[in-house]
Amino acid sequence: MTLDQERRSENSGICKCVATPADKTAYTTKVSRNPNIGKLQAGYLFPEVARRKAAHLLKYPDAQVINLGLGNTTEPIPEVITSAMAKKAYALSTPEGYRGYGAGQGERPLRAAICSTYYANLGIEQDDVFVSDGAKCDISRLQFLFGSNVTIAVQDPSYPAYVDSSVIMGQTGQYQKDVEKFSNIEYMKCTPENGFFPDLSAVSRTDIIFFCSPNNPTGAAASREQLTQLVQFAKKNGSIIVYDSAYAMYMSDEYPKSIFEIPEAAEVAIETVSFSKYAGFTGVRLGWTVVPKDLLFSDGFPVAEDFHRIVCTCFNGASNISQAGGLACLSPEGLEVRLNIQILYRKIFNIAHLGKKLILGKKHVWVHFPGQSSWDIFSEILEKTHVVTTPGSGYGPGGEGFVRICAFGHRENVVEACRRFKQLYK
């Protein structure tokens, strides 16, 4: 019924349409929205936190807001690393130094340095290493690799990118509001009671197990014995572990830094690592993923071959300037200065740990407020101390009642935040 017809029918006193369609003002295509994206809940966690921070700043324009929300690095990158990147940039202006496309899998010298620095004697070789523009990007490329027919398990709570990329890929059912979970995902509960390591005897078999240690957000690190259990669990079930070790260097040496330190892991595990937290490369964008040649699909086809295809088809390699920076990170000089940043961040964490009693974890500070809602705690802390945190429920239903306080802040900011916390929760 056109608007004109409608008016006439109104005028005649007859109205056949109970709900009159609104005038079509905008053209729409006939392409259906991807129903899997429609399943996602609210915004991705960090943009939502940023939105609330912005609203707070509007309300309190003069507040000294301290951001301990997003796990963002704050300390400058040592000059031995940035000067290598600058040198590479300048070289691109010379006929001898100019390079166009590099290998999609990454430059050989960098892959060799990653192998010798992190995987010496672990059986991992250059061809198993895929240099990337960061762990988050590789997680979605891995989902592209696995396809929509696999099932996944995640630690609960965990980094939201595993669940969200799984939903987008169509591996899950709808979001179930009552339990705050997507159907067809196995949520492995990690609580103070189980020491933040899941009870594997209660975990159903899935094709893929995302496992992050030290975990984001809880900061809990798995011991050698626990990781051995995990590898054996995967092996028994024929599952593939995607092991995210983005924060591994913040652990003391008693903890394995790579899943490949565990016997037989190369038959069941992929490891994804990032330079972001190692060297402050969050904005420079560099990481790597190890897909061992011994990791095989059920038909015997090597997973690495398909991942190579994905990397060649959907990616074109990390920036050559970032790769020059990565190589400098792994030089003897680079390793030494990086150690200094890590010691600095560890000191900051220790300060943060002293500031509040209810503390768990080895990296982020994961604070429990039993019986309260995470977003309520987030709002209360923001309102009363002007400190931005992250609500635990954003990491899965197991995070409800917690907030994550990130200690990747300038030392003085962390000290000041602790002072304000002490006043609020004295």
Added chain:
Amino acid sequence: MTLDQERRSENSGICKCVATPADKTAYTTKVSRNPNIGKLQAGYLFPEVARRKAAHLLKYPDAQVINLGLGNTTEPIPEVITSAMAKKAYALSTPEGYRGYGAGQGERPLRAAICSTYYANLGIEQDDVFVSDGAKCDISRLQFLFGSNVTIAVQDPSYPAYVDSSVIMGQTGQYQKDVEKFSNIEYMKCTPENGFFPDLSAVSRTDIIFFCSPNNPTGAAASREQLTQLVQFAKKNGSIIVYDSAYAMYMSDEYPKSIFEIPEAAEVAIETVSFSKYAGFTGVRLGWTVVPKDLLFSDGFPVAEDFHRIVCTCFNGASNISQAGGLACLSPEGLEVRLNIQILYRKIFNIAHLGKKLILGKKHVWVHFPGQSSWDIFSEILEKTHVVTTPGSGYGPGGEGFVRICAFGHRENVVEACRRFKQLYK
């Protein structure tokens, strides 16, 4: 039957198994290989060309091989651009200049510069621009956005990433060897007879239309009238055009450089652009994609909102150093020096064009050898002239009988290659 049972049955003279399973030597997981990746044919085109080049070098270790295969840039980046990247790298070593994560969608000043340089008066705004690490990466993020239920059309021949990412995403059926096509993809034939623009009256409706102008590999550029036809065709069908303009600046001014110069395109089109060929950024990795706010799914939901979610979940922004380079490219000084590179490449193309009679296109040289197989021509040229080209059939069945000769080479190499061609085909 276990191995033990089998042996016992053999000992008893009874053998029920005709084919005895081989001893299992390698552990395999129980994860099925993604069947969509299994549909892909051979390797991705360029790795296969690289493999054959390497084999040729083994056979002729002393040959002066000239690579005019992969569309790789060869000319150094002007110093005004690399020094901006070096400056940014150094700044990351200072407390004032250090930045961690940036906006996933790209830095505001760069998005503003892209808008004012390329989209002034076209109605495209900063929020419509998504800075990326290159067009290839964005094509697969767009496929992640669309999901597996859409249908696509491609120019035949065309850049292989459209078809391959579609296959991986599960949008297609199996490869049909007889016609050399995947089922459920609409191949829009582009031939010398139709001036390399498809006869749209013979094209079936699809959700998505990938369209590249100037086309890779043919080099054919669509005129304003042809693009107007294309936009009207999409609008009539409710399709979304993904317009790849990676090579747009090699066209003379009579051709539209952006799809958004065409009326109503913002209701039906996405445009993906790369700094690779604009400024030799193939290894630096930088591009952008425009998703206008007026582009809506059938239910009225803005495509840009879902793409923003994809970018936040599966990507974390392009390297901040590369973005500093992009910003320098768009400065008045940067625009001027870039124009000089473009003039240089255009001159090289002109040399290449003079070298061989059967030539079409405006960018790559697309040479027709009627009745011959592309891989045979590729092999003959490599064997007899030591020049690496790309077989046309790698771009779709419509490319059979052609080879692509890329003129992104050093001037002297292109001149030398032309000399060798003249000898071979005199």
